Amino acid sequence: MFDFFSNIREILRWQDLFDILLVCIIVYRVLLLIRGTRAVQMLTGFGIILIGYYSAEKLKLFTLHTILIEFFNNLILILIIVFQDEIRKALTQVGRNPFFTSANTIEELGIVDDICRAALMLAGQKVGALIVLERETGLKNYIEAGTIIDSKVSEDLIVSIFHPSSPIHDGAIIIRNSRVSSAGCLLPISKDPTLDKELGTRHRAALGLTQETDAVVIVVSEERGEISVVHHGTMLRDLDMKDLKNQLLQLLGLRKFEIHLQKKEGT
Known part of the structure; x- marks a missing residue:
């Protein structure tokens, strides 16, 4: 041996x-x-x-x-x-160079702000929403199964998509490469029997997707007007604007860029 x-x-x-x-x-x-x-x-x-x-x-x-x-x-x-x-x-x-704040990173920080404002507005109106942020695991199958949008991310666009009168308000929107790629996307429902019975279809869909991929999903509850973030099958519930933004920046690896940008603007 x-x-x-x-x-x-x-x-x-x-x-x-x-x-x-x-x-x-x-x-x-x-x-x-x-x-x-x-x-x-x-x-x-x-x-x-x-x-x-x-x-x-x-x-x-x-x-x-x-x-x-x-x-x-x-x-x-x-x-x-x-x-x-x-x-x-x-x-x-x-x-991507992790040591420098590029124009793309500044754009991504702006997108996070738009998503947070849209989620807060939808929660205030008690309008349900599922916002998926693609990361390294490809979501092409889910994107192609929905309605292709391919539009720049904005607060107004997100709010209008999830408005009850919109024909594509059911399902999720998927944000890929800093653009709203698709809407009305169907996500896999988690079949975990230990989940809280109070969790609705949106929360179970968010858990189902994040158990299979590394996507980050924002869920707005229609019943409670509550905002949740789901990642790797873990859910953080009842977040306010500040907590939501902090979680997204952390999960997307943008926290250090925001701090760097704030220091740069302060000098």
């Missing part, structure tokens, strides 16, 4: 360990990025095609084998076309 570990130490360099760790991190980040999107189904499709390729080779199905060879010869180009949204999102995240 000791000889086995001694041999491993002799064979493996520190660079090899770093290389393995780096590959594991990249694979994990890619899987996290494509979870909840059509990319999962597409990768399954690629797996089936790969099985078809080896089957055609073994069974000597020359025409099918030739077609699949051409497919794999152009695989890189095909992957870039198919996964262009995911690649764009990944490059955007990699390109």
Whole structure:
């Protein structure tokens, strides 16, 4: 046993360990990025095609084998076309510099303010709402199942979407890349039997989504006019404007940017 570990130490360099760790991190980040999107189904499709390729080779199905060879010869180009949204999102995240307050970050701080004001207004009117903030886990499937909006985030837009007279007031809005991507989105309902019986459909939907993804969800209760924030299956209820903003800044990693901006403006 000791000889086995001694041999491993002799064979493996520190660079090899770093290389393995780096590959594991990249694979994990890619899987996290494509979870909840059509990319999962597409990768399954690629797996089936790969099985078809080896089957055609073994069974000597020359025409099918030739077609699949051409497919794999152009695989890189095909992957870039198919996964262009995911690649764009990944490059955007990699390109973010955490040490400087960019124009995008200032825009995100403004979006948080708009969301908080809209939630407060809706709560005051006892109008129910579900506001989903996409983070690293893709929500493309939920976005495409709703009504595509693709509009700049604003307090007025959010309030108007959830107004009872709006045809898309049921369901959730999903904010992606600092824009309202879709409205009227249906979220998975949590089936946890231990949940409080008083929790309505909106709260259970928020819990259901956040148990499956890393999204942040703001819930406005129609019955109580109460604002809640849900993340990773945990719910913080009955928040005021200040608490809501603090929670969103914390969960979205914007707290340090706001502090930096306040110090900059104070000088």
